[in-house]
Amino acid sequence: MKVTVVGAGNVGATVANVIAMKNFASDVVLLDIKEGVSEGKSMDMMQAAPMLGIDTTVTGVTNDYAATAGSKVVVVTSGLPRKPGMSREDLIGTNAKIVKGVVDQALQYSPNAIFIIISNPMDTMTYLTLKDTKLSRNRVLGLGGLLDSSRFKYYIAAALKEAGMPATITDVDGMVVGGHNDKTMVPLVSYAAYRGIPITKLLSPAAIEDAVAKTKKGGATLTQLIGTSAWYAPGAAVATLVGAIVTDAKKLIPCCVYLDGEYGERDLCIGVPVILGAKGVERIVDVKLEGEEKAAFATSVAAARETNALLATALQ
Numbered sequence: 001m002k003v004t005v006v007g008a009g010n011v012g013a014t015v016a017n018v019i020a021m022k023n024f025a026s027d028v029v030l031l032d033i034k035e036g037v038s039e040g041k042s043m044d045m046m047q048a049a050p051m052l053g054i055d056t057t058v059t060g061v062t063n064d065y066a067a068t069a070g071s072k073v074v075v076v077t078s079g080l081p082r083k084p085g086m087s088r089e090d091l092i093g094t095n096a097k098i099v100k101g102v103v104d105q106a107l108q109y110s111p112n113a114i115f116i117i118i119s120n121p122m123d124t125m126t127y128l129t130l131k132d133t134k135l136s137r138n139r140v141l142g143l144g145g146l147l148d149s150s151r152f153k154y155y156i157a158a159a160l161k162e163a164g165m166p167a168t169i170t171d172v173d174g175m176v177v178g179g180h181n182d183k184t185m186v187p188l189v190s191y192a193a194y195r196g197i198p199i200t201k202l203l204s205p206a207a208i209e210d211a212v213a214k215t216k217k218g219g220a221t222l223t224q225l226i227g228t229s230a231w232y233a234p235g236a237a238v239a240t241l242v243g244a245i246v247t248d249a250k251k252l253i254p255c256c257v258y259l260d261g262e263y264g265e266r267d268l269c270i271g272v273p274v275i276l277g278a279k280g281v282e283r284i285v286d287v288k289l290e291g292e293e294k295a296a297f298a299t300s301v302a303a304a305r306e307t308n309a310l311l312a313t314a315l316q
Helices: 010-022 037-052 088-109 122-133 145-162 206-217 218-226 232-246 289-310
Strands: 002-006 027-032 057-062 074-076 114-117 140-142 250-258 266-277 279-285
Touching: 002 010, 002 206, 002 218, 002 232, 010 027, 010 057, 010 088, 010 232, 027 037, 037 057, 037 289, 057 279, 074 232, 088 114, 088 122, 114 122, 114 232, 114 250, 122 140, 122 250, 122 266, 145 206, 145 218, 145 232, 145 250, 145 266, 232 250, 232 266, 250 279, 266 289
Parallel strands: 002 027, 002 074, 027 057, 074 114, 114 140
Antiparallel strands: 140 250, 250 266, 266 279
16 A cells, blocks of 8 residues: 655655554655655665565655555645744745645545645644645544644653653553644643543642643744754654554544534634544544633634634735
8 A cells, every 4th residue: 555755854754764664555655846855765764674674665756746646645744844933833824835736736646545734834734735625524634633642641751750650651641632733732631641540640730730831832842952843753643643544443543633513613623533544534533621621622723713814815
């Protein structure tokens, strides 16, 4: 089964590499507009294959969408990454035109593909893709919830260790919903646990508040430290989404999808838990939000709608 990754920058190359290492796809096509970049990176991956037990074939191409024909999944990472001091919303003008062009070309050769959008501002780029292509909503989703949830788990595990519990990150369960936005994402404390024990029974309110705050600015923290957007965790997160689709795993994963009445909202794309399988988004899981978390989700929805409103101007 073929998977295409558009954009051979840090995130795109990591996506392709992790997919190859997991061996669930027969072919990965890595496409970029810059001559030689995807070819060189794919060659490097393939030269590592004998040592890593990789059977997947990774092929790099320069702007050759014909090579992507028949892809089951198309991952769109194209666009400018964030720099220190930039918000994801600062990228809308440039990235909207890039994403629209990429998706339109990919659809010509893979009319049945499922699209995963990474480009920022991700919630709005996912909404743009759905509206522009008029694809069914199960075939368009965006990364955000899974990545932010992994960061939430990281900070919860750190807080538990600080509190004297030898928690590894795989012992922690946590989920983030809402927009992929430093200010308005919603880490769900009410659903966070350490091996089934609610973190509210193990951590002080101050420690929990600190973990939530660090989660929200997780992407900005990394951008400040390394000078650009992160790529290892985003790449692994995208590969996880692709794997759930290609293997028909029916996994519950929070990601950005179009709402049509779920959570009391319509006509926007935002992060909520879904079941991912061979058809893409096979079901939206409507978890109950109450109190502060319900209010925070409403605030996140309002922020996503404000960013969506900028699309018309951005595409002129």
